[in-house]
Amino acid sequence: MTDPLFAQAGPVADGGSVMIIGALSDVGRALARVYGREGHPLILAARRVERLTADVQDLTMRFGVPVRSVELDVLDLAEHAAFLDGLGGLPDTVICVVGLLGRQQEAEKSWVQADLILRTNYLGPVCLLGEIANRMQTRGRGCIIGVSSVAGDRGRASNYLYGSAKAGFTAFLSGLRNRLSRYGVRVVTIKPGFIDTSMTRGMALPPALTAQPAEVAEAIWKAQVQGRDVVYLRPVWRLIMWIIRLMPESLFKKFKI
Amino acid sequence: MSAAGRKVRLSGWGRSPVAICPLLRPGTVTEAIGDGRNASSLIARGNGRSYGDASLNSAATLSTLRLDRLLAFDPVDGLLTAEAGLLLSDLLALFVPRGWFPPVTPGTRFVTLGGMLAADVHGKNHHIDGCFGDHVREFELLCGDGVVRRCSRSQNVDLFRATIGGMGLTGTILTVTLSLRRIETPWILQQTVRCRDLDETLAAFEAARSAPYSVAWIDCLAKGGGRGRALLYHGEHASSSAVPTGRRAPRLTTKPPRLRVPVDVPQWVLNGWTVQAFNALYYQQGRPGSTLIDYQHFFYPLDAIGDWNRLYGRRGFVQYQCVVPTAGGREALLQLLALISAGGSGSFLAVLKQFGSGCTPGQGGLLSFPMAGYTLAVDFPVTPAAFSLMLEMDKVVAGHGGRLYLAKDARMGSDMMRASYPDLDRFRAICSAVDPDRRYRSLLSERLAL
Ligand SMILES: Cc1cc2nc3c(=O)[nH]c(=O)nc-3n(C[C@H](O)[C@H](O)[C@H](O)COP(=O)(O)OP(=O)(O)OC[C@H]3O[C@@H](n4cnc5c(N)ncnc54)[C@H](O)[C@@H]3O)c2cc1C
Numbered sequence: 229m230t231d232p233l234f235a236q237a238g239p240v241a242d243g244g245s246v247m248i249i250g251a252l253s254d255v256g257r258a259l260a261r262v263y264g265r266e267g268h269p270l271i272l273a274a275r276r277v278e279r280l281t282a283d284v285q286d287l288t289m290r291f292g293v294p295v296r297s298v299e300l301d302v303l304d305l306a307e308h309a310a311f312l313d314g315l316g317g318l319p320d321t322v323i324c325v326v327g328l329l330g331r332q333q334e335a336e337k338s339w340v341q342a343d344l345i346l347r348t349n350y351l352g353p354v355c356l357l358g359e360i361a362n363r364m365q366t367r368g369r370g371c372i373i374g375v376s377s378v379a380g381d382r383g384r385a386s387n388y389l390y391g392s393a394k395a396g397f398t399a400f401l402s403g404l405r406n407r408l409s410r411y412g413v414r415v416v417t418i419k420p421g422f423i424d425t426s427m428t429r430g431m432a433l434p435p436a437l438t439a440q441p442a443e444v445a446e447a448i449w450k451a452q453v454q455g456r457d458v459v460y461l462r463p464v465w466r467l468i469m470w471i472i473r474l475m476p477e478s479l480f481k482k483f484k485i
Numbered sequence: 486m487s488a489a490g491r492k493v494r495l496s497g498w499g500r501s502p503v504a505i506c507p508l509l510r511p512g513t514v515t516e517a518i519g520d521g522r523n524a525s526s527l528i529a530r531g532n533g534r535s536y537g538d539a540s541l542n543s544a545a546t547l548s549t550l551r552l553d554r555l556l557a558f559d560p561v562d563g564l565l566t567a568e569a570g571l572l573l574s575d576l577l578a579l580f581v582p583r584g585w586f587p588p589v590t591p592g593t594r595f596v597t598l599g600g601m602l603a604a605d606v607h608g609k610n611h612h613i614d615g616c617f618g619d620h621v622r623e624f625e626l627l628c629g630d631g632v633v634r635r636c637s638r639s640q641n642v643d644l645f646r647a648t649i650g651g652m653g654l655t656g657t658i659l660t661v662t663l664s665l666r667r668i669e670t671p672w673i674l675q676q677t678v679r680c681r682d683l684d685e686t687l688a689a690f691e692a693a694r695s696a697p698y699s700v701a702w703i704d705c706l707a708k709g710g711g712r713g714r715a716l717l718y719h720g721e722h723a724s725s726s727a728v729p730t731g732r733r734a735p736r737l738t739t740k741p742p743r744l745r746v747p748v749d750v751p752q753w754v755l756n757g758w759t760v761q762a763f764n765a766l767y768y769q770q771g772r773p774g775s776t777l778i779d780y781q782h783f784f785y786p787l788d789a790i791g792d793w794n795r796l797y798g799r800r801g802f803v804q805y806q807c808v809v810p811t812a813g814g815r816e817a818l819l820q821l822l823a824l825i826s827a828g829g830s831g832s833f834l835a836v837l838k839q840f841g842s843g844c845t846p847g848q849g850g851l852l853s854f855p856m857a858g859y860t861l862a863v864d865f866p867v868t869p870a871a872f873s874l875m876l877e878m879d880k881v882v883a884g885h886g887g888r889l890y891l892a893k894d895a896r897m898g899s900d901m902m903r904a905s906y907p908d909l910d911r912f913r914a915i916c917s918a919v920d921p922d923r924r925y926r927s928l929l930s931e932r933l934a935l
């Protein structure tokens with residue numbers, strides 16, 4: 229497709245390969261569309277990999293980039309190394325969108341739900357990205373993008389188990405960035421506020437503060453291209469969370485949020 | 486199955502009426518089938534570009550926007566299969582660079598394949614290529630009885646014809662297979678003809694009969710001798726030899742428009758005087774002659790401004806689109822234009838187009854709108870005066886054997902519907918056969934007793 233009469237023909241650049249962990253989520257799907265459009269070969273990782281068949285076909289037809297799907301449960305900690313060995317080459321960029329809001333009230337009473345929330349938002353992603361980071365460090369190149377949440381900036385009654393796990397994940401990404409910056413490996417922290425996805429379906433969200441998955445994906449790609457470290461989505465959330473963090477605890481504890 | 490739908494305020498493009506509907510948003514065809522089987526009553530919704538109440542059901546409205554995957558493409562004959570929620574804007578962005586174009590396109594590219602099929606949309610090429618449905622090879626339909634049926638000109642033929650133009654009432658269209666057409670360049674060779682009155686305009690349509698695309702922007706407020714004055718545009722896909730060498734590729738947008746109408750404009754702003762002035766200016770600026778313009782400017786001039794439907798204020802607007810048969814068509818148009826200019830509340834510009842007899846006579850959609858003749862589309866603000874004016878226009882249209890377009894309508898009565906769509910009973914019978922409880926319903930189908 230090099231016909232000069234047509235604009236935007238074919239993949240633009242032969243960018244490095246990108247692995248999306250949590251590819252079945254709305255944000256994961258939107259990311260695949262953006263990175264595919266930009267010409268990156270894609271590896272889509274998810275638990276129920278058979279559900280990715282239509283997406284693999286769609287992405288291949290849309291962008292003509294190599295696309296494949298791989299099965300992965302981030303809670304299978306013991307399998308992470310084997311999983312990475314099986315990829316046939318470490319991806320250039322890894323984006324982790326895995327997350328679980330869970331049921332806060334149930335988690336307050338039952339360790340089973342609490343355990344699942346903590347492992348899905350913290351332990352699983354941390355162990356997997358930690359192993360990937362080690363390999364990227366050895367290679368001397370790579371980019372890790374973790375999708376955390378503004379919920380980790382301050383614990384709130386309505387979702388503090390999720391929030392505390394995301395706080396841990398944010399701190400992990402920060403430490404990893406600090407450790408790897410001198411080895412040519414970049415780490416990007418994404419902190420969305422509200423996103424209109426299956427995680428928030430049925431909730432009444434304020435439209436002005438709620439991002440669409442496609443918008444989140446474009447912003448993540450831009451953050452990588454621009455070399456950003458920490459990105460709030462939508463950007464107004466940086467201000468909101470700054471104010472919320474400044475509130476004295478004596479006042480904050482009285483709020484019902 | 487996707488989680489229970491969140492209740493949202495929905496409307497069509499005219500922003501009137503508004504309904505609170507639980508919105509189901511399945512992410513896969515399998516989920517859509519689950520949702521469709523579960524709901525007690527529902528209607529599918531594409532991108533909400535129909536103007537009135539066609540894609541609203543306050544029991545459940547199923548959005549197809551997440552069902553937008555390409556499934557197969559044959560680069561030899563241009564046959565594309567995709568999920569029904571694929572946006573035409575995506576299709577264009579992906580296939581124009583490969584030298585393929587949709588067989589029929591409406592005046593906005595922010596519509597879905599399912600919406601184009603369910604309204605059996607027409608484009609500027611209707612006089613030659615017929616409707617969208619004429620180019621659909623087959624589709625998969627989830628019916629009210631829970632069964633998924635494959636429909637084509639050889640399989641479930643009745644259901645095929647009822648679904649084309651059937652406004653979603655036969656079920657949820659899941660996938661669509663259609664044929665794209667080859668183009669050599671993304672450019673259109675456009676001719677502009679200035680016509681001083683209706684007779685000149687109609688003659689210009691006749692003269693442009695062999696042009697693949699044609700449409701006229703008509704000044705509805707011009708009175709007396711200038712009644713029916715118009716700018717007629719016709720065009721064809723430019724071959725590569727028609728494009729000067731060295732001409733650079735056009736700047737095409739793939740993102741939503743930057744320019745948007747940020748607020749609801751108060752209704753008094755668009756009064757008779759401002760509109761009249763605008764129309765006069767528009768008519769003067771049209772330069773007769775031939776130019777090379779990119780397909781986006783030719784087909785989708787309004788898409789450059791986001792949310793332009795807010796121009797008509799919070800109460801919204803309706804688009805009145807009628808068709809009148811060729812015989813007596815000129816007189817009908819003159820009467821309609823006289824009513825509109827006397828009423829003084831017409832839109833910026835109205836669109837006039839000549840329809841052909843279709844390319845599959847007797848085999849098209851049972852409720853498809855087009856018939857050989859002239860179609861006129863005018864926007865009106867939602868005001869009592871405009872509504873009584875439209876009742877007068879109804880009489881002219883009905884009196885001449887014409888009808889109104891369901892994808893635009895928000896106000897017609899069921900009598901006019903019954904009188905002007907002769908295949909309605911047959912349509913109903915086909916719906917009942919695959920949906921005994923008539924679970925597929927919309928505000929439109931209830932209003933018109935479809
Ligand atoms: C600026 C503008 C210009 C236009 N120009 C033209 C034109 O030139 N010619 C023309 O013909 N039309 C035109 N239209 C109308 C538009 O093309 C149609 O209303 C089209 O149906 C809108 O598609 P949508 O995806 O937005 O569907 P919606 O508006 O969401 O739905 C329209 C109908 O299709 C049904 N439907 C949608 N998806 C499905 C599905 N998957 N299964 C079953 N039913 C479904 C809905 O139930 C509803 O009855 C124009 C509209 C605008 C806003």
Ligand SMILES: NC(=O)c1ccc[n+]([C@@H]2O[C@H](COP(=O)([O-])OP(=O)(O)OC[C@H]3O[C@@H](n4cnc5c(N)ncnc54)[C@H](OP(=O)(O)O)[C@@H]3O)[C@@H](O)[C@H]2O)c1
Nearest residue numbers: 250252253254255301302325326327377420422423425427
């Ligand atoms: N939605 C919001 O408002 C919001 C706000 C701030 C941050 N975020 C974060 O944004 C990210 C994307 O979330 P989303 O809104 O798109 O929600 P989502 O649809 O629920 O996505 C979560 C994804 O995580 C995957 N996942 C869960 N457990 C897994 C495991 N053990 N192994 C592998 N994958 C697993 C899920 O896979 P399955 O499909 O297999 O279940 C799902 O694809 C999450 O990290 C979320 O915390 C969301």
